[in-house]
Amino acid sequence: MWTPFVQCWTRRSRAFDTGNFSKLLPTSNFTLNMSNTPDATRLNPPDQGPAVRDLAANERFRQKVVDLLGGDPDSIWHGGYVDHVWEKCRQPLVQYLGQSRAKRVLEFGCNLGATSVVLAHLGAKVDAIDIDTRYIEIAVENAARHGFTDEIRFGCHADSTALPWPDGTFDFIACNSVLEYVPFAILPAVLSELDRILAPGGIVFVAGTSNRLSPIEIHSRRWFINYMPRSFGPAASDVERGLFPWDVLGGFPGYTQLDVEDRSSTYFDWKRAAGMSASRRAVLHAVDAVSRPLGLPVALLLPSFSTALRKPA
Template sequence: MHQSDQGCLQSQILAYSGSCSASDAISAQSVVKRATCFDTVVHDPETNTLRRSSVGPYAVRLREARERADAVAGSRQHDEFVEVVRRETPWRFKGEKGLDRYLHNVRHHLSHFAPLALSCVDDDIRTVFDFGCGSGSGSIALALIFSDIRCQGVDISPAEVTIGRERAKLFGVGDRCQFDCISPRQALPVPSDAFDLCTCCSVLEYVTDPGIRKFCVQEMARVLVPGGRLFMSVPNRLYPIELHSHKLGWNYFPKLLKARIVGATAWEVMRLAHPHVLKLCSTPLRRLLTPWSNFCLRKER
């Protein structure tokens, strides 16, 4: 959590101190330490207690980022970007619905991916590594929220990397988002202990070779600083609808994923990052209705 946001929470607690007991104030301090990026502490006058609220210090940044994304969608530069997509991936124009979502993927990430990824991080984020970045929407979404972070992503598709670079320029973050193309068995072209956060969204289900999958996770561990976080999202096998354009034949069970990842390298499983708005519980029925399994892992020091 950024120091300014931490101070925002603390100032709110001090403002409530006149109407709260000492035990409430101590409880509030512990809430601050555990607060995620979209949580804050508010005073309930009816019960005279402090409680956590889903309207937090990053909510303003998120709203502003969404407004910027909406403004870009109606610009002349966006039409030029469409031509890049048309040239690099002509197959996407076979279905208008899929194309529309692809073109507005940054807005989609701001609504779904960013709140989940940031809920796994308690400290300052300065550097982000996007493993399997695709066309860069995840990195660009984070760069729109935070003006001082630098993002670097890799993907095995030259066309997606090209689109990602053009998309970053379109959103005005080309100087802070770098995307490179690598081969499946290539070591990541970055030094060790270099990134605060690594994201890996809808990637591992495509890596069917166990040896390559283990190598990928070990590389993600290598580039993270000690104590750095990995946010990972994979399809939930219990979900009744196939989420991909073609059936892969298998997805990950949530518990099985944790076992495989922890066994591959030195990770500590922090928690499942359930959708922020839905606040799903880990009951069998609600887990069935969750299309993605989201994990927060911390690299052991």
């Protein structure tokens, strides 16, 4: 049995005992529910999303959302976030988990654990980390209320530039709406750590990241904040959270952009499954036909950008 835990190392105490940490976080080892068809890169996903199964854990989850965050447990970003991720993001998770033949999965910056719950529902056992103990406390209950206490292992680790796993530990890393929150000064070091712990041939999937190419910042909904130079000081860093796509791509040198490799077919399958209209997809197809040969598939050009990158084998 995997035991979820809540423990946090402060940034000032980087010299933690890696041996003890590895006892708390043993290497994941599991088999995904792969299709028996010749196309073994596809998963056999369940038809329905994760359901709430533990009413006591559900009540604890709801109360912690109120007590720790002052949030509304019925909002889409709290109690409804698992359903939102299932509806909007399961298709690429299914595809890329299968392509990477993932046995070891990490969610980096897990927030309330919604993506981890969806990954567990797809058959994965997941390590999930965040820098905020409040989110970890709530994420533990989120997993429990969906019946995935044994499948997801949570930990709080405040220094993302020194992660506690050996080289090549994970086959798949998910970064859902998180990298724009990493202080820009340490972003290269954080991406280097993710590269270090990803196994050869593994996939890192970045989704929902605020794009500095966009005139409107997707979190604050403020116009032109993305274009404010970082040199304007703390006031600027407090309001703009966007990243340029190349800020992320540059952290994974030599990786293959899967949207370039598959001509954005996975991206458009994803958006069709998530409910994007045919007319909008047609417009994006036209843009993609021009931008993708330049190394910028359309998924990198939207206000909220995504990319899937495969490490060289």
